[in-house]
Amino acid sequence: xxxxxxxxxxxxxxAPLSNVSKAVQDALMSVLKIPSDDFFQIIHxxxxxxxxxxxxxxxxxxSDDFIxxxxxxxxxxxxxxxxxxxxxxxxxxxxxxxISPDDLMIGLFEGxxxxxxxxxGLAQRAFVxxxx
Numbered sequence: 080x081x082x083x084x085x086x087x088x089x090x091x092x093x094a095p096l097s098n099v100s101k102a103v104q105d106a107l108m109s110v111l112k113i114p115s116d117d118f119f120q121i122i123h124x125x126x127x128x129x130x131x132x133x134x135x136x137x138x139x140x141x142s143d144d145f146i147x148x149x150x151x152x153x154x155x156x157x158x159x160x161x162x163x164x165x166x167x168x169x170x171x172x173x174x175x176x177x178i179s180p181d182d183l184m185i186g187l188f189e190g191x192x193x194x195x196x197x198x199x200g201l202a203q204r205a206f207v208x209x210x211x
Contacts, residue, residue, distance in 0.1 A: 080195060080204065081107050081152040086123040088130040088143055094176045096122055099146065102175035106167040110160065111152070139181040146172065147184050153207050154189035161187055 083103055087096065100120055107113050132145055148168065165185055173180050192207035 080117055080119070080197070081111065081113065081150050082119045082121075083107075083148070083150050084121040084123065085146055085148045086125060086130060087146045088127045089124055096124065098175035099172055102171035103148070103150075103168060106164065106171045107150075110164045110167045111156070139184075140179075142179065142182055144176070144178040144182045145184070146176070146178065146182060147186075148172070149186045149188065151188040151190065153192045153195060153204055155207055156189075 085099060085103070087099075100122065103120065104115075104118060107117075108115060127143065130145075132141055132147075134141055150164075150168075164187065168185055169180055169183050172178070172183050192204035193202045195202065195204055197203050
């Protein structure tokens with residue numbers, strides 16, 4: 080049940096943001112093996128003066144094509160899977176959006192299953208955290 084949010088400046092116009100959306104979903108399905116109907120994305124497209132970032136950090140050089148991607152999901156996946164997801168997301172988004180590999184910052188955020196409700200105030204995946 081990954082919940083995806085990505086932010087970019089309106090300056091990004093090499094490819095439609097739908098390409099980024101598809102690249103993200105394809106990476107999640109490939110690496111995390113989620114079903115295709117497990118699809119929750121929030122897309123924020125902001126004016127350049129409302130999407131502020133440094134021009135460089137830890138050896139990365141950022142341009143106006145910079146995308147910030149946040150993925151929240153239920154904890155329990157091995158470190159190797161999370162590292163593979165970072166690589167797959169970068170590869171697919173870079174290809175789909177036509178941006179530099181530097182221009183994608185990704186944050187993965189995990190929480191126990193009892194912290195997520197898919198409706199009716201129920202924690203439908205509370206059992207997931209109990210088995211990990």
